[in-house]
Amino acid sequence: MPQDFLIIGGGVVGMAVAYGLARRGRSVTVLDGHDDSLRASRGNAGLVWVQGKGLAMPRYAELSLHSSMAWPEFAEELTKRTGIDLEYEHCGGVDLCFDAKEAQARQTEYRALYAATPSLTAVRWEYLDREALREQLPGLGERVHGGTFSPHDGQCNPLYLLRALYAACLTLGVDYHPATPVTGIEASTTGFTAHSPQGSFSAERVILAAGLGARTLAPPLGLSGQVHPVRGQVLVTERFPPSGRLPTPQLRQTASGGYLIGDVLEDAGYDTGVTLETIHRLGQRAVQIYPELAQARLVRSWGALRVMTPDGSPLYEASRSCPGAYNLSCHSGITLAAFHARELAEAIDTDRLATIHGDFSGARFDVQATG
Amino acid sequence: MFKRLDNAAPAAMVTIWLEGQPHSVPATLSAAAAVLWLVGATGYRDHAAGGHRAPLCMMGVCHDCLITIDGQPNRQGCLVPVAEGMRLERQRRPA
Numbered sequence: 001m002p003q004d005f006l007i008i009g010g011g012v013v014g015m016a017v018a019y020g021l022a023r024r025g026r027s028v029t030v031l032d033g034h035d036d037s038l039r040a041s042r043g044n045a046g047l048v049w050v051q052g053k054g055l056a057m058p059r060y061a062e063l064s065l066h067s068s069m070a071w072p073e074f075a076e077e078l079t080k081r082t083g084i085d086l087e088y089e090h091c092g093g094v095d096l097c098f099d100a101k102e103a104q105a106r107q108t109e110y111r112a113l114y115a116a117t118p119s120l121t122a123v124r125w126e127y128l129d130r131e132a133l134r135e136q137l138p139g140l141g142e143r144v145h146g147g148t149f150s151p152h153d154g155q156c157n158p159l160y161l162l163r164a165l166y167a168a169c170l171t172l173g174v175d176y177h178p179a180t181p182v183t184g185i186e187a188s189t190t191g192f193t194a195h196s197p198q199g200s201f202s203a204e205r206v207i208l209a210a211g212l213g214a215r216t217l218a219p220p221l222g223l224s225g226q227v228h229p230v231r232g233q234v235l236v237t238e239r240f241p242p243s244g245r246l247p248t249p250q251l252r253q254t255a256s257g258g259y260l261i262g263d264v265l266e267d268a269g270y271d272t273g274v275t276l277e278t279i280h281r282l283g284q285r286a287v288q289i290y291p292e293l294a295q296a297r298l299v300r301s302w303g304a305l306r307v308m309t310p311d312g313s314p315l316y317e318a319s320r321s322c323p324g325a326y327n328l329s330c331h332s333g334i335t336l337a338a339f340h341a342r343e344l345a346e347a348i349d350t351d352r353l354a355t356i357h358g359d360f361s362g363a364r365f366d367v368q369a370t371g
Numbered sequence: 372m373f374k375r376l377d378n379a380a381p382a383a384m385v386t387i388w389l390e391g392q393p394h395s396v397p398a399t400l401s402a403a404a405a406v407l408w409l410v411g412a413t414g415y416r417d418h419a420a421g422g423h424r425a426p427l428c429m430m431g432v433c434h435d436c437l438i439t440i441d442g443q444p445n446r447q448g449c450l451v452p453v454a455e456g457m458r459l460e461r462q463r464r465p466a
Contacts, residue, residue, distance in 0.1 A: 238437075238444075238445040239419060239445075295443075297443075297446065299434065
C-alpha cells in the first residue's frame with residue numbers, strides 16, 4: 001500500500017507536520033537531507049515569540065498568538081510521549097530598544113498591529129523603560145532605553161524540540177530517512193515519486209518542507225519557490241547561574257546557563273560562516289545589555305540561514321496544477337510548531353489548506369493585474 | 372599516569388602555581404597538560420550538574436578541561452600555553 005504522505009525535509013517544520021499527520025493515523029515517509037545540509041532548525045535561538053511578528057500581515061500575527069497559546073499543551077504532550085523536556089517556558093519576553101526614537105517607532109508599530117483585527121486586540125504588551133525593566137531583566141545596562149514586554153512570549157530548547165519530534169514520530173511509525181536528499185519530484189496519476197541517490201519513494205500526496213530547497217523543488221510542482229537565505233550569527237557564552245532574566249530577541253540565557261547572543265540579519269548568500277565583525281558587534285551589544293558579560297568567555301559561535309519569503313510571512317500553499325502537492329516555508333518554525341502539528345496538519349490532511357489558509361499562498365507574491 | 376615521552380624534545384622550564392603551590396613544568400605544555408602531568412586527571416574539575424570531569428580531547432572541542440587561569444574561570448586549559456608565573460585553580464566543589 002502506498003504511503004499517504006511524503007514529506008521532503010526533516011527540519012522542525014517537516015517533523016511537526018509529520019507528527020501531526022501521524023497522530024491523525026496517516027502513514028508518513030520523511031526524506032531528510034544530510035547533516036551538513038542548510039538547517040535553520042539547528043541554528044536558531046529557540047524563542048517562542050509573538051510580539052512584533054506579522055507587522056506586514058496581521059493574519060501571521062494571529063497565527064503566532066494562536067500557536068503560542070497552544071504551546072504549553074503541545075510541549076506537555078511531546079514530553080509525555082518521549083520523556084524529553086523541551087525546556088519550554090511561557091515566561092513572557094522583552095524586545096529591547098536602545099534609544100528613544102526606536103522606542104517611539106516600536107510603540108507606533110505595535111499600536112497599529114494590535115488594533116488591526118478583533119482577535120489581535122487580545123495581545124497584551126506594554127512599553128517599559130529601563131527602570132521598570134529592573135525586575136524582569138536585573139542588571140540591565142545604563143545604555144538600554146527600555147523595551148516592549150509581552151506575556152505571550154517564551155523560550156524553549158529548539159534542539160530538544162526537534163529531538164522530541166523525531167522520537168514522537170518514530171513511536172508513531174513515521175518512516176524517517178536521514179541523508180536522503182531529494183533531487184526531484186514527479187507527479188503521476190497515482191501520486192508522487194521523489195527521487196534521491198538513495199532510491200525513489202512514492203506516496204499519494206507530497207509536502208515540501210524543504211526550507212531553501214523549495215527554490216528548486218517547488219516550481220516544477222506549480223508551487224512557489226520564492227524563499228531566500230537571510231543569515232543570522234549566534235554566540236554562546238560559558239555557563240552562569242540562572243539569572244531569572246526574561247528572554248529577549250537580542251539575547252537569552254538558556255536552561256543550561258549559557259547566554260545565546262544573536263539577532264542579526266545578513267545577506268551572505270549561502271555562506272553559513274561567522275565573521276569577526278559581526279561577532280564583535282554582537283559582543284558589544286550584549287555588554288551594552290548586561291555589562292557583566294564583558295567578563296564572559298565565548299564558547300562557540302555559528303551562522304545559520306533563515307528561510308525567508310518575500311514578505312517574511314509564512315507560505316502555506318496547495319498546488320493547483322498538481323493536486324496533492326503542498327509547500328510550507330517559514331522562518332518561524334519554533335513558534336509555529338504547535339500550530340503546524342495541529343491545525344496545519346489537519347488542514348492538509350482534509351485538503352482544506354487553500355480554503356482555510358488561502359491568505360498564506362504564494363499567489364500573494366504574484367503581480368496583480370489591474371483594470 | 373601521565374609522563375613525558377622518553378624522546379620528548381628538551382624544553383625550557385617555567386614556574387606555574389597550582390592552587391598556590393609552585394611547580395616547575397616544561398614551557399611547551401598547555402595549562403591542561405601541565406595539570407595532568409603534575410597531579411593527574413583525578414579531581415581535575417567538578418561539573419555543575421554534579422559529575423566529575425577531566426580533559427578529554429585536548430584540542431579545544433570538548434570543554435571538559437575548563438580551569439581558572441590567573442583568576443579567570445572557565446578557560447579552556449588545553450588551548451592556553453603555560454607561562455612563567457601563571458596561576459591555576461582547578462574548579463572543584465568545596466568538599
